[in-house]
Amino acid sequence: MEGIFVALAIPFKNGKLDEESLARHVDSLTKAGVDGFYPFGTTSQGPYLTLEERREALEVISRNTNRQLMVHVFSFNWQDVVETVRLAEKYGAVAISSIPPTYYRPDYETLRRYYEKLSQLTKLPIFIYNIPQNTGFNVTPDLIARLLSDGVKIAGVKDSTGDITQIMGHVRLGITVLNGADSTILPALMVGAKGCISAMANVLPEVMREMFNDFRAGRLQSAMEKQDLIAKVRELIRDYPGVDGYYRLVHLLRYDFGTVKEPYLRPLSEAEVQKLRDGLIRLGLKPRV
Template sequence: MRQRNAPFGRTLCAMVTPFTSAGTLDVNGAARLATRLVDGGCDGLVLNGTTGESPTTTDAEKRELIAAVRSAVGPTVPLVAGVGTADTRHTVELTLAAEKAGADAALVVTPYYSRPPQAAVEAHFRQIADATGLPLMLYDIPGRTGTRITPPTMIRLAQHPCIIAVKDCSYDFLGTQRVLAETDLAYYAGCDEHILPLYAVGASGCVSTIANVVPEQVAGILAAFDAGDTALAAELQSRVTPLTEALMASDLPGTVTVKALLNTLNLPAGPVRAPLLAPDAGTTAELLALYEAGFR
């Protein structure tokens, strides 16, 4: 089997952004959580993504978080910084700021709400790639943005030397395989239920939300596959499926459920910011019971 193209490692965590009880950025908590995730098997971290509540953190907080995590995990752990906005100019500014703060790459989501056509989507990503020395990971999540990065657009963008990776939440398995076959883009599964299936057809790894809670188990799925034990890899993927469903497929955003469970486990998380709301006590108790049944 050919060597996988995995520029940011294999198991990346889409890290939550810890806040204090007063709702301010918890820099010390972020450092502790990042260290736990790396120690638990995460090769890299994605900061300031949707799971990190990027819509409600300030530009200054984003920079401060990157710097704090970089200081905590050292210079060798890849840090991918979410910089995506609906405004190309602002996205460029965030990308340059992330580079200065210590990020190794930028995660750039498709512009949302305005629903640009494919030519505008392509121009948006090219303008950002031309403005920075950072490698870019494109984030294809049409369920959130309302706009797909279509396979032909992705194939054209792959020709840009700074566009090297994709976080794939397209739910288009056939389209993803087409891009994998025709480009050298490093694909990362952005949906936890797709970690093993996408890896099996040539992806580089995953950007996992549930890794905030069970990093060892997520890393173990890919490690088992790499070791040639595909049966164990499938078993491990199945083992995390109930937790994945509870955290990611409920009516609540993953940020809300993950933070609730982390708080219950006395791990750094803190409250979510409005407009998000914490789950009720019953939901939190169900999450804890599910975690204890499978991972304690």
């Protein structure tokens, strides 16, 4: 697995999954040249989606793309994890992933038991999703090395720390490494990551595609310029809560788009959206009126 996987924004409207927006979004991103989709992680509001909402989203995704699918399966309810794995298999996923058990800080044995039990559910490759800024627990290369040594079937890691030293440590293990921090996609590729699972790919998929093409062709200066733009747009929403900043960016730069699932997350205010619009203009981008 390699290339650009979209940490897919899954929009809501009037309290329900906005299937029309999602269908248009998946089709547009496919045409823009992304390599795959990653639903039900952070940008998808995954922890807050019901099992039925996950099924509905996968149905929409499968109807509107032929690209690879990696499904994040974590839930606080183990039976929902089991059922999400089944849905991933049904809709042709090439891999699944999961954050470690969260809320109660896990020790190594908890980690080992969790991923071992997950591996018993499916023959699909399993990726660890490491996002310690949200889970409070960092799955380091040393921990993954222990899991591998103990026979746990880990195919790869999505690492969202933005720590290039840690990315390098994962790469040295010989597993597939996908970068999850938008500000360090290019540096991660340069030290051996196979690609990214990116929230900003919802917003600037064409720029992302060009950056990857530049990197592969050895046009590093051009690739760095595109990485800089991606990082600057990401910076515009850094201080906003939740993930609606990404959803508003899609709305401003691409097409009408739904919002987040309330009340777990909140949409940006009109003043915040205007500030975001002004920031895009300063970067030379042209938000929709």
